[in-house]
Every structure is written in structure tokens, then in C-alpha cells.
Amino acid sequence: MGSPHALELLGITCTFAAPGGGPSYTAVADTTLRVAAGEFVSVVGPTGCGKSTLLNVGAGLLVPSAGEVRVFGEPLRGLNRRAGYMFQTEALLPWRSALDNVMLGLQYRGVPDAQARAQAQDWLARVGLAGFGDRYPHQLSGGMRKRTALAQTLALDPDIILMDEPFSALDIQTRQLMEDEVLELWAAKKKAVLFITHDLDEAIAMSDRVVVLSAGPATRPMGEFSIDLARPRNVAEVRSTPRFIELHTQIWDVLREEVLKGYQQQLKRAA
Structure with a gap:
């Protein structure tokens, strides 16, 4: 029997050598993330916390320093040919x-x-x-x-769709139209989706589950939330429902502190 998970990132650590022989940098530490077949999972976290790093690991574009990637139960070797990747740029x-x-x-x-x-x-x-x-x-x-x-x-x-903040550069009206189109196309075939976004509203409106990452370095999951909003969804309309607002409050309570940590770290690096 095949794995119920389309994509599994198991104990992933990604450490990068610094140019000029400086200290190495661990972007992601001991992170486990699973996406079931047909599930829409969004990952949110502060800027620079390693969200895209995890997506690149899942695509087979980046080999982790430690940990394992499995695709429908099989270890990933090389590129993930069962995945399609929609880039931010x-x-x-x-x-x-x-x-x-x-x-x-x-x-x-x-x-x-x-x-x-x-x-x-x-x-x-x-x-x-x-x-x-x-x-x-x-x-x-x-x-x-x-x-x-x-x-x-x-x-x-593709059996798995990887999306790295694909709509971040669009105006709000076009963005909502694209979000609805993606949900409609996803509902037709129910592919596994791993969706990276900075926008908590977008994550809740589109997903079955939202994973919150900590501020880097050495980011890791800080919380995981099941999104029990009825489908099909209109992303503009669902945002005004009481349950959406309740979920937003719960997730933001976890995310807010990590965003502040990330902001403080950026200020230190810029100083």
C-alpha cells in the first residue's frame, strides 16, 4: 500500500558555508513537514526564515545537510519529477x-x-x-x-504542486482572482499542494492546514493549524466569517512573536 503522504520532509537541516571562510549558517534545523495526497498546506513565517529553502528541498533542487525527503513513500534522489514548481519571480x-x-x-x-x-x-x-x-x-x-x-x-x-509566493507581486484584486482560480483548479484534481506565503489571510483562505515557522536562523515549525472552513471557498467572502477571524487570531498569536524576532534580527544585521 502506498504512502498516504505525497511529500515528506523528515528531520531536515540545511546548513550553508559562509563566503570567505566565516561561520556557517543553519537556515533550517531538524524540521519535519508532511503533505498528504490531495492536501493543500500553506507555510507561513517571518521574512528570511527558510520557507523557500524547504520548498527547494522538496523540489530536489537543494540537498539537505541532514534528513530525508520522501515522495509517495519513496526516498527522493535528484529532482522531484512528480512535482511542478511555480516560482515567485x-x-x-x-x-x-x-x-x-x-x-x-x-x-x-x-x-x-x-x-x-x-x-x-x-x-x-x-x-x-x-x-x-x-x-x-x-x-x-x-x-x-x-x-x-x-x-x-x-x-x-504533477502529483505535487510547489508554489513559492506566486501572487505576492499582484494587486489585491488580481491576487484574489488568482487565488480563487487556483482553488477551483485544485478542487478538480485534488493534487498535493505546498504553498509558501507571507500573507496569513491568504494561507487561511486557501488551505486545509497552515504550518507556522519560527524566525531564523535554525528555523523549525512552531505551530500547526487545521483549517476547518467549508469548501468550496471564495477567498474574499470567507475572510469575513467568524470562524476565519477566530483562526486568524489563533495563528497570529503564534506568528506575531516570530515576526517580531525576525524583524529585530534584520535590524541587527543592517546595523
């Missing part, structure tokens, strides 16, 4: 059209061009960009580029 190739960008991963996998084109057109339509396939990234708005990146990630039909 733009990852679209400027010389390729929206359609060609969405096709790219499929072509790398050896999908014939005609089939890759048909799948890419279908995914562009699903994210509301039917008819925009011939536009280049510079001809698209920020929200449209994010939709293209989302289509590019989902076109590969």
Missing part, C-alpha cells in the same frame, strides 16, 4: 509566446508538438487566456503572466 521565456511557454515542459518530456500544443491551448483556456496564446510575456499584464505560469505548471499534470 517570472519564469517565462521572453522570446516565446504564452502558448510556447506552456508547451515547453511538455516538449522537454518528449510529448509530440501537436499534442503538446493541444494540451497547452486547453490549459490556457482553463486559466482564462484562450485567444492570448500568441502574446509574448511583455504583452501580458502581471496577472496574465501569472496565469500563463500556472498553466505551464499544471499542464505537466
Whole structure:
């Protein structure tokens, strides 16, 4: 019987050598994080606490100093080929059209061009960009580029979706539209999602579970909260419900002290 967990980060420690032979820096220490198949998990924490480091470990882009990564019960060796990664920064190739960008991963996998084109057109339509396939990234708005990146990630039909603050650069209206679109697409196939965000409201509105990380260095989970809000959800509407406000208060009580610690550490480094 397969593992009920799509992704397991078990006892992960990530230590980096300092340039010039200075003292090493431990970004993440003895952290265990699990995401069940079909579960939407968000990770929140102070700036610089190692959230993206954990995501890179789960993607197989970074080998931890200690600990183990398991994907559906099997040890991860190399890149996590069952995961799709949606980055915070733009990852679209400027010389390729929206359609060609969405096709790219499929072509790398050896999908014939005609089939890759048909799948890419279908995914562009699903994210509301039917008819925009011939536009280049510079001809698209920020929200449209994010939709293209989302289509590019989902076109590969990954079993695990890794998202690193994908909507942080968008205005609030576009961001809420994108959040609702992601939830609608996620509900259709129920992939495992590990979602990194600074926005506690976003984390609660979208997730089944929210994990709070401590301030770095040597970050670790400080709290874990089950989000029992009914689905389907509209991210704007759910934020005004009494249960959302109650959950926000509970999680912020844990997160607030860590954010203050992180802020003080930033001031010390800047001094």
C-alpha cells in the first residue's frame, strides 16, 4: 500500500558555508513537514526564515545537510519529477509566446508538438487566456503572466504542486482572482499542494492546514493549524466569517512573536 503522504520532509537541516571562510549558517534545523495526497498546506513565517529553502528541498533542487525527503513513500534522489514548481519571480521565456511557454515542459518530456500544443491551448483556456496564446510575456499584464505560469505548471499534470509566493507581486484584486482560480483548479484534481506565503489571510483562505515557522536562523515549525472552513471557498467572502477571524487570531498569536524576532534580527544585521 502506498504512502498516504505525497511529500515528506523528515528531520531536515540545511546548513550553508559562509563566503570567505566565516561561520556557517543553519537556515533550517531538524524540521519535519508532511503533505498528504490531495492536501493543500500553506507555510507561513517571518521574512528570511527558510520557507523557500524547504520548498527547494522538496523540489530536489537543494540537498539537505541532514534528513530525508520522501515522495509517495519513496526516498527522493535528484529532482522531484512528480512535482511542478511555480516560482515567485517570472519564469517565462521572453522570446516565446504564452502558448510556447506552456508547451515547453511538455516538449522537454518528449510529448509530440501537436499534442503538446493541444494540451497547452486547453490549459490556457482553463486559466482564462484562450485567444492570448500568441502574446509574448511583455504583452501580458502581471496577472496574465501569472496565469500563463500556472498553466505551464499544471499542464505537466504533477502529483505535487510547489508554489513559492506566486501572487505576492499582484494587486489585491488580481491576487484574489488568482487565488480563487487556483482553488477551483485544485478542487478538480485534488493534487498535493505546498504553498509558501507571507500573507496569513491568504494561507487561511486557501488551505486545509497552515504550518507556522519560527524566525531564523535554525528555523523549525512552531505551530500547526487545521483549517476547518467549508469548501468550496471564495477567498474574499470567507475572510469575513467568524470562524476565519477566530483562526486568524489563533495563528497570529503564534506568528506575531516570530515576526517580531525576525524583524529585530534584520535590524541587527543592517546595523
